Amino acid sequence: MRNVDVFCVFPRAVEAAVRVGVVGRAIERGLVSLRCFDLHRYSPDGRIDDMPYGGGPGMVVRVDVVARALEEVYGVRAREVREERRVVLTEAWGRVMDQRYVDEVAAGPDLTIICGRYGGVDERVRTELATETVSLGDFVLSGGEIVAAALADAAIRRIEGVLGNRESLRGESFSSEGLLGPPQYTRPAVWEGVGVPEVLLSGDHGRIRAWREEQSRLRAARRP
């Protein structure tokens, strides 16, 4: 994956969250691309939602608007986009994102994320246009923009060259089975009477490594 496209109602929200820090610099350097499209631009009448068939509260994002957006951006039939790209639809009940999924996305084809809003998205977006559904967790957000930003950030930082020092990926939470990132400390060495573990000040790299491994295991075992 080198290119990430997001289709949503609030593109600036995604841009603001992703174009910062290391990921923002990677985009500026052209290592990866991020484009965020406003679905309103692709509606023939300016409306991207309509009332649900069968009645009920909450408007539904229209499949024809999403399809037209995909067609205009990619220049192929909307159904064909998923033959070339991973097309992710954000859904509260979708596959819950974890590091394994993020790594799969980073190593896979270019990414398109379609964000829902309002009462949800016409089911035909899922069945006809998307390759998969993804969730940030078992709770309901107002829209998929936060999910898109989370997935884009997490996947882009796994791309070779994005982090100055790839070493920092090793030992990170979820990078190896049964381990979480160890506790970290920095100056001051004592803050309000609470000191840093002595081993970290010892300069003994073997002991420090062993302590960190042990802490990573403990943290995983005691995870709430």
Ligand SMILES: C[S@@+](CC[C@H](N)C(=O)[O-])C[C@H]1O[C@@H](n2cnc3c(N)ncnc32)[C@H](O)[C@@H]1O
């Ligand atoms: C208010 S929610 C709609 C919830 C929908 N009626 C349901 O019962 O699942 C609007 C949109 O936000 C997005 N969304 C909300 N929570 C999410 C989550 N936890 N993960 C991924 N997307 C979410 C989805 O795109 C959803 O269509």
